Amino acid sequence: AGPTGEAVSEEYLDVPADIRPALDECLRAVLGPDHQPSDARRTMALIVRYFQENFEYDLHTQPAPAEVDPVLAFLGGPRRGHCELFASATVLLLRRAGIPARYVTGFLCHERLRFGGYWVSRLRDAHAWVEAYDRDRDRWVLVESTPGTNAGVETAGGGVNPFSALWDSLAFHWQRLNAMLRRGHVAALIWVGLGLLATLLGWLFLNPWLAPVVWPLTLWLLWRWARRRWRRRQQDGLTGQRAILSQTYAEICRCLVRLGVDLNPATTPVELAASCRNRGMMAWAELLEDFSRMRYAIAEPEASETAAFRSKARALQKE
Incomplete structure (x- = not known):
């Protein structure tokens, strides 16, 4: 998802001026002298192949010196790095080639559990990749340059014991x-x-x-x-009529959640009544105010009063 067509802004082509010459030199070596700038798909494929054939994935890469741009150090150094470096370098090279590109982070889902039929992502599956805008297809496409990623490949058997x-x-x-x-x-x-x-x-x-x-x-x-x-x-520690009131309040809360009222364990009856009143649910607000008055009164309410409250609550739930 994202902007398409004319809505794709210039920010997706922006590159810091001080690193443009070095990126352009690298790009010429990657694409070759006969490359046609208008062939965006071939440009993407050549950049991906360049990284996957000439670089290695390494989580323990030493950071570049503070005075050196980390992407330039990655491109001109030992050619080893983690996914953030591959994605950053790919974005910048694509932008210098005139292709709008953006840096994306998330999780790879390639572990599917047999029990439950759902996918699992773990912290170790955190990843960075690139999306580039394909003008011919008017859509953003995945550009995966990190070696050995296997994005979208399901792990056989879930990969776990x-x-x-x-x-x-x-x-x-x-x-x-x-x-x-x-x-x-x-x-x-x-x-x-x-x-x-x-x-x-x-x-x-x-x-x-x-x-x-x-x-x-x-x-x-x-x-x-x-x-x-x-x-x-x-x-x-509730007994007698207060226990009945609390049980009825729990039923009220469940009904309100079904009606779309926001509710969390820290919400008090008074706060819940105010929320209902703001939504125009006056009958519910009055019911909750009655509950607060009866539940927290000094004297325990009479059985007849509790029964009347319970009947009123159940009648309201049926409406």
Whole structure:
């Protein structure tokens, strides 16, 4: 994505004046005397080939002296460097060749886990590359000059051991479960839970020899989760009518999230009421104000008052 056509500004051709002569000299050596400047695709291909055939990828390259431009040091030095140097040098050479180019950073996704069918990017997958504007096709195209990158190539088997693959997949499904639980999406919650179970069973089917380890671990994790929830409820210390009020408030919050109201664990009932009022949700705002008054009153509310509040809340949720 990005500007195309006439919207491509001159900034994508900008190169510091003090390094232009050295870049032009390098560019002449790369492209050769017979190169046609109008052939943008061939220019890109020649620059990529120049780096991939004459340079080496090295994460431990020594930085250039402070008084020397790092790109010029890279081009004229030991010809070894990390992806930032390859991308920076490629951008500058393309710009001097009259091709708009930009420096891009992100992550390479070439690790696909069998369990869950999703892609994983790790910190080691951080990368820098180049996008150049192809005027003939009116689009930005990938220009990958770093040797040995294999961008877009899937790693066979995920490139990780079975335990790591299982752990990644379980963590992914667990996060989705918690997100669905907080939002009150019951149908999605069941679906994600089934996906979590299918992941575990599929993994055990492919690795049956690990079942004696996995099942005790799964039971231990479930026990920890249940114990944590029990402790959280114990810490609340709510009994009687206040416990009923808090349960109803949780239902209200889930409903509001489904309605698109921003909500995080630090949001207070008063803040939530103000947010609803700003959105024109007056009935919800009044309901939340009633909750604050009853929940934090010195005296515990009467059962009839709590029942009336609960009925009002449920009626509002059905609208």
